[in-house]
Amino acid sequence: MYRDRIRLKSLWGKVVSAEEAALHIKDGMTVGMSGFTRAGDAKAVPLALAERAAHERLKINLMTGASLGNDVDKILTEAGLLERRLPFQSDPVLRQAINRGEVMFVDQHLSETVELLRSRQMGPVDMAIIEAVAITEDGSIIPTTSVGNSATFGILGERVIVEINLSQPLELEGLHDIYIPTRRPFREPIPVVTPESRVGLPSIPIDPAKIAAIVVTRKQDSAASLQPPDEETSAIAGHLIEFLGHEVKKGRLGNTLQPLQAGIGTIANAVLHGLIDSPFHGLKMYSEVLQDSTFELFDAGKLDFASGSSITLSAKAGGQVFPNIGKYKSRLLLRPQEISNHPEVIRRLGVIGINTALECDLYGNVNSTHVNGTQMMNGIGGSGDFARNAHLAIFVTKSLAKGGNISSVVPMVSHVDHNEHDVDVLVTEMGLADLRGLAPRERAECVLRNCVHPSYRELAGDYYRAALKRGGHTPHVLEEAFSWHVRYQQQGSMLPRKLNVASV
């Protein structure tokens, strides 16, 4: 049954149970596992590993593309398996263990992990575990719904375990474009010059002798848990589309815009969704994760091509797209995340990057990762790869969180992932701040005027005016810069009590 999926017959004897495969992984090993934004993750071997951990000392350093589905991170954390984890995660249980200091989490730009492995600044990778649609006649691996870091894990890994997933349609074959940069000092330019440039191989070339085991599974990718667009996300999309229309009028963009990237999650997805009713057409994406909105834009005739590193869909969209993937295939490419997120390509193409901020400040600095400056949410992901090199670096957030007890626009962000140098445009449901070419004082006035929720506007203005009295290129009252965060920690709201009461 699975033999049409393992086309190199000499590998048939490698098929074992997940439990047997997991025995190849020893305490202290560094494991590189497929999986990017819940797509194409290894689903059987990690769970078998977790069971082993109940009976023996077993700790691993786990690298992936990005976040995993199927509660794999939760199960591995609860089994106490994770010594070190990188470069991204989004699991509530793992997150807590990270924040307790039990798992050493290394939060990296998604384009950089394999660069560090290749130059031996991290690693070596003892074992790669890669989900595959099939293994080809020459032993190469055809990935499933993501490429992520799988290609480099497979190439650099000492040994490789392949999970053949029968629930992943064979039609995914041909969707992938595996390009690995050549070695320094002989590295050549990456030849991607448009989102649709096909520059690599359709599968991951590895020496089949490295394949330690093959496991056959049928478990599906976890569905994305996207919230539907709401009043605020629609307002954010509206502001952004109006702005892009203005850019077209000014002659800075054409009606086909420039290649679009949108970060993972509800807000960025909703913004892309909003393009369905925009005047733009012939759009292309050069992004990392392709979400529901990508296929909605295809179906609406707005999108011509999408390049990404993974496809992560809601249950509903997945049920429509994957059985019909052949219909979309000629307009899709999945690349290694090093290439989907590569500074070289993003800068060359002039990508319009849309990413979600956890909080931003008056001067346009953005915190993508740390609640109250200390508690890790998910990780920086690809937002830095895109924002630094984009034609337009746009960050979106609702102006309020926690029922109004948190303002997403604060005097000073409690952690900086993207600083003023890299943030061109900030959008909340209140409005859009175009910060390009502005000095910090001008940025502050623009953010105050456009982005802050009315319930915090006076408070923010008070801070800024007090800071102005102190002077400086970027005025601040250092001893008050985190006063909103401290108040939230101590009183449960960033609003002072009197304002709190007044607003009830």
Added chain:
Amino acid sequence: MYRDRIRLKSLWGKVVSAEEAALHIKDGMTVGMSGFTRAGDAKAVPLALAERAAHERLKINLMTGASLGNDVDKILTEAGLLERRLPFQSDPVLRQAINRGEVMFVDQHLSETVELLRSRQMGPVDMAIIEAVAITEDGSIIPTTSVGNSATFGILGERVIVEINLSQPLELEGLHDIYIPTRRPFREPIPVVTPESRVGLPSIPIDPAKIAAIVVTRKQDSAASLQPPDEETSAIAGHLIEFLGHEVKKGRLGNTLQPLQAGIGTIANAVLHGLIDSPFHGLKMYSEVLQDSTFELFDAGKLDFASGSSITLSAKAGGQVFPNIGKYKSRLLLRPQEISNHPEVIRRLGVIGINTALECDLYGNVNSTHVNGTQMMNGIGGSGDFARNAHLAIFVTKSLAKGGNISSVVPMVSHVDHNEHDVDVLVTEMGLADLRGLAPRERAECVLRNCVHPSYRELAGDYYRAALKRGGHTPHVLEEAFSWHVRYQQQGSMLPRKLNVASV
């Protein structure tokens, strides 16, 4: 006399006095001027402009490559000429005006300014003023000791004023490699694959009809005011060379290392100088400014090639190098700063970037620009272009400043230019912290152990232990995070009084 420098005879009639040339500049214009780290700046027309400003309303938006010499920024500031200034400066008088909010300063990654101009997100450039060695037969401009942003200013500028500087040796001709990226969406890879790749033209191609005026000058570039290596900078160099030796032993680098970049200033220059007595050889530089150390390394037989955007030397080194520039010419290239600092090329070549931190924190975040989080020093310059994309992003600083009243290693930096994601190695005279692949808590322990001056070590340890009690991926006590800075503002020292007294 100057006619051998203006080879297109039809331009001879354009030669005028600086005063006449300056009349082409009107109130409200945006002016793009040559000059990068005091090298190759326009020297006559800006001064004539300043004299005009005494008698009439005259405000301009001034863009350059980077910092200017010959007190030009001081004189323009004092004349009240500057409305807006970007992307970098290092003048004490201008700095004060910026910090008072009188001049709107836009602090940019040095590779990005012309990208914003080209895509019309800033600009237009009404007038370019470019210092030149000569104008060729077809009217192209041969720059002098820097390229900076001059090529794009010349190409995009509505009109161009050329300052022919007779004191700049004609032998500079042939040193420049002017490559301008093609337009999106048809942009091709930048073909630089080694520091010595020559991919462009030897001069800036412009339509000679755009030349509004030509001014002949003899004023020399300002010399760099480098401090000689001292005990601390030598210790920093020593730690770094030991580390690089370790990298070679581990097989991560060869004995020729990878292309080197060093930021402007005394510490980075001293570190490069230290390579003279290292076991490394056959070195290459892919940097922005080439300082004294570049030529010391050439003379010591250590350096094979240096690519930069400017040559900025001390008076002594300049007196030796420029009269003999022919001796070095085959091993030098000056490029537009967009190319010397381009993410694409830096990442491809695997540059080792060495830049100076103003302060850093326990988690490896770096502040390059803002004293006490508010007062601008110079600007981020190229440090972000290099650190984000380097094979190794190294930041150096002395552990103390202001006679020990400031610790350069603080609990939390008061402004973030480079965050933990981009900082691989921190070096002070106390030691070196190799932060690669470490989680924030591990980074903090490494920085505490290696980089903090003994007089602040207990204080820093106390902060970290208190933060650990609060927990989090990146532990902090938010209400105390800037307590050292506040203490310095209020009491003149980051040390509490009792420690202060004890240390006397």
